Amino acid sequence: MAREFKAKIFKSGNSLALRLPKALGLKEGSTMVLREERAGFVIEPEDAPKRKIDVSGFAGKAPWLRPLPPELREFDERPSAIAARKRLEEGNDKA
Numbered sequence: 001m002a003r004e005f006k007a008k009i010f011k012s013g014n015s016l017a018l019r020l021p022k023a024l025g026l027k028e029g030s031t032m033v034l035r036e037e038r039a040g041f042v043i044e045p046e047d048a049p050k051r052k053i054d055v056s057g058f059a060g061k062a063p064w065l066r067p068l069p070p071e072l073r074e075f076d077e078r079p080s081a082i083a084a085r086k087r088l089e090e091g092n093d094k095a
Contacts (some may be wrong), residue, residue, distance in 0.1 A: 032046060
């Protein structure tokens with residue numbers, strides 16, 4: 001047989017509050033979902049948000065995995081760099 005607990009409803013400001021016994025093992029500040037069904041009410045913990053994984057501790061754990069080398073790409077030379085190079089060449093020719 002399931003355990004049975006009694007809870008007391010009291011007025012808190014302009015709302016009603018339900019005081020749950022500590023024996024239920026709920027954490028303070030946790031959010032609950034109250035759902036009305038044909039047989040009565042169902043109170044369940046709200047789904048916790050997905051936790052993010054901290055991967056900073058994984059560095060070096062798989063030494064056989066190596067990052068890919070950076071992709072080498074060829075770019076056209078900028079017009080300002082071409083002009084500056086030409087000025088330097090012309091200045092060396094005059095000297």
